[in-house]
Amino acid sequence: MDPRQSKLLAAIIDQFIQTALPVGSKQLLSHSTEFSVLSGATIRNEMRVLGDEGYLDQPHISAGRVPTAKGYRIYVKEYLDPVGQEKAVRKKFTTLKEQYFRRKDQERAYEAVGLLSQMIPNIAFATVPHKPGVYFLGLAHALRQVEFRADPMLASAVVEVLEERLTDVLNKIEIDEKVRYYIGEEHILPQFQSCAMMITGYKVRDAKGVIGVLGHMRMDYAYNTVALEMVADLLRAT
Numbered sequence: 001m002d003p004r005q006s007k008l009l010a011a012i013i014d015q016f017i018q019t020a021l022p023v024g025s026k027q028l029l030s031h032s033t034e035f036s037v038l039s040g041a042t043i044r045n046e047m048r049v050l051g052d053e054g055y056l057d058q059p060h061i062s063a064g065r066v067p068t069a070k071g072y073r074i075y076v077k078e079y080l081d082p083v084g085q086e087k088a089v090r091k092k093f094t095t096l097k098e099q100y101f102r103r104k105d106q107e108r109a110y111e112a113v114g115l116l117s118q119m120i121p122n123i124a125f126a127t128v129p130h131k132p133g134v135y136f137l138g139l140a141h142a143l144r145q146v147e148f149r150a151d152p153m154l155a156s157a158v159v160e161v162l163e164e165r166l167t168d169v170l171n172k173i174e175i176d177e178k179v180r181y182y183i184g185e186e187h188i189l190p191q192f193q194s195c196a197m198m199i200t201g202y203k204v205r206d207a208k209g210v211i212g213v214l215g216h217m218r219m220d221y222a223y224n225t226v227a228l229e230m231v232a233d234l235l236r237a238t
Contacts, residue, residue: 016067102130
């Protein structure tokens, strides 16, 4: 295969990869200035030679040429130019990499809440990186406690806080990596008069968040503190 045939084969394969359509002399001339000095007849003759040597195939008599496995093999071995695609690939990779890490950040928060909810008889919750609202688990289990079963209005108020108001509450209170306690504090929310909340902050990459416990005032504060600290430390770990 001479240099002209080599360039022609590489150009045909590049175009076929992009279009999935048989490549003819007209398409090749219209998409590449490199062969503008050649006539269509010359290109067709060279394509016929490449076909005879097994590098190209012609699906139909009137169709253009498509690469064969042999053609692809020599293309990859001798004519492949990954550097030429590096800019486009890097741009795509950067976008997808950020999306990948965002999903991983979110998964860590979801998994932390799931772990905490299995350790305590109260509601576990957390803000999730790059997402609005608060994710929580353990509501049904917590509402089986005697205080909520005896006071359906209190249970309803807790649900309202979780679904509609907890994000606003968390935005107004001090949050750091200490465990902070809010017990029956009506100035935070009237619904808290019989409830308690424990919270601590975390950071995953560049995203800050909150993880905590919500339940009746009759909760095991010592046990919940240890559980919350352990899960928060796990969430903070890189």
